[in-house]
Amino acid sequence: xxxxxxxxxxxxxxxxxxxGLGGTALVRLVVDGEKVVGEERLLQENKxxxxxxxxxxDGHLYLLTDVQPARGGGPPPPPARMLKLSPKK
Numbered sequence: 358x359x360x361x362x363x364x365x366x367x368x369x370x371x372x373x374x375x376x377g378l379g380g381t382a383l384v385r386l387v388v389d390g391e392k393v394v395g396e397e398r399l400l401q402e403n404k405x406x407x408x409x410x411x412x413x414x415d416g417h418l419y420l421l422t423d424v425q426p427a428r429g430g431g432p433p434p435p436p437a438r439m440l441k442l443s444p445k446k
Contacts, residue, residue: 363416366444374418376407383407383420408437418442 358375373386373393381404387395400407405422413419423437 359410359412359418361412361418363412365416366418366442374410376410376420378406378408381406383410383418405438413441 358373361369361372361374363370369385371388373388375384375386377384382398382401385397385399386393387397400420403422405424407420408423409421411419418441420440420442421437422440424435
């Protein structure tokens, strides 16, 4: 979980970013004072669990992801990945 204070994503400044092993989305919570006033789910299409999210010194968000192993055997899941979120140009 990280509170965003960077400049790379100006419209996200002041938002709280949360990952989790129970789902496959990075959740952005829009905060106004002490209240959450909005929610946005990002990166669901990747189908990867968000293990951690941090803000780098460059103002970008860095995520550590993994894939939940299949039940009942099957091939091993791909290794964990580190992703860097950058604004669209």
